[in-house]
Amino acid sequence: MNTRLPVLFLSHGSPMHAIEPSAAADAWAQAAAGLLRPRAVLMVSAHWDSGLPLLGGSAQPETIYDFGGFPDELYRIRYAAPGAPDVAQQAQALLREAGFTAGIDGCRGLDHGAWIPMLKMYPQADVPVLQLSVQPALGAAHHHALGQALASLRDAGVLIVGSGHMTHNLRDAFVGMRQGDNLPVAAYANEFRDWIDVRVRGGQIDELLQWETQAPQARRAHPTPEHFLPLFVALGAAGAGYQVQSLSAGYDFGVLAMDAYRFT
Structure with missing residues (x-):
């Protein structure tokens, strides 16, 4: 029996996915329901950036409300899952073996890129969770290599989840919020999303690693790169010859763009 866990990439969207029905939140829940229960979940969240890779080592990570202007209901949610300090140490060792300088932050809580998907995936908060930071200055190849270094955690019962976004232009999103529902899809977002999706499905990693210069509308789709980098950790952990399913x-x-993938 193959007990190797898959790898997920999620576009985590607005914090409102925590309290409003959505197709994305339903997909996260369905993805978790179809898995063997993991020993822990390693969330690579776009909302924790650092100069070098850091792992959350808290035994009981706090819920971080790293957003403003949302309903009070959101700030009353506490996602009280235990941490996984043992997995943090194991992951740190793997990264160091691969040549990375990596640390553990024993105080870091769970930001909304981690706890909102976890709330839908494991609503009982009974699966340990820890985070890995992203390094926006170091690019796609660095993050792909991080994923490769951590891939063996999949055989140790750890579910690796990249939590970022297929496209992430907040300035344009705020305009859309003010205009209301049923907006047409922006052509630039669709062009970028389709280019990436074709290459993710085709396993064209070399082209994906050059996304900033090769993908159409890359700078507008991602004015800053942090929300796209978790995808590369997921791709690295998925390994060569992966199979991919759209969630x-x-x-x-x-x-x-709210694309989410399962890699096996």
Whole structure:
């Protein structure tokens, strides 16, 4: 029996996915329901950036409300899952073996890129969770190599989840929020999303690693890269010859592509 866990990439969207029904949140829940229960979940969240790779080592990570202007209901949610300090140490050792300088932050909580998907995937908060930071200055190849270094965790019961976004232009998204529902999809977002999707499905890693210069509308789709980098950790952990399944797609506010993938 193959007990190797898959790898997920999620576009985590607005914090409102925590309290409002959505196709994306349903897809996250369905993805988790179809898995063997993991020993722990390693969330690579776009909302924790650092100069070098850091792992969350707290035994009981706090819920971080790293957003503003949302309903009070969101700030009353506490996602009280235990941490996984043992997995943090194991992951740190793997990264160091691969030549990375990696640390453990014993105080770091769970930001909304981690706890909102976890709330839908494991609503009982009974699966340990820890985070890995991203390094926006170091690019796609660095993050792909991080994923490769951590891939063996999949055989140790750890579910690796990249939590970022297929497209992430917040300025355009805020315009869309003000305009309301049923917005047409922005052409630039769709062009970028389709280019990436074709190459993810085709395993064209070399082209994907050059996304900033090769993908159409890359700078507008991602004015800053941090929300795209978790995809490369997921691709690295998936390994060569992966199979990919789409978990969800569509757009929020006409510009935020909500694609999610399962890699096996």
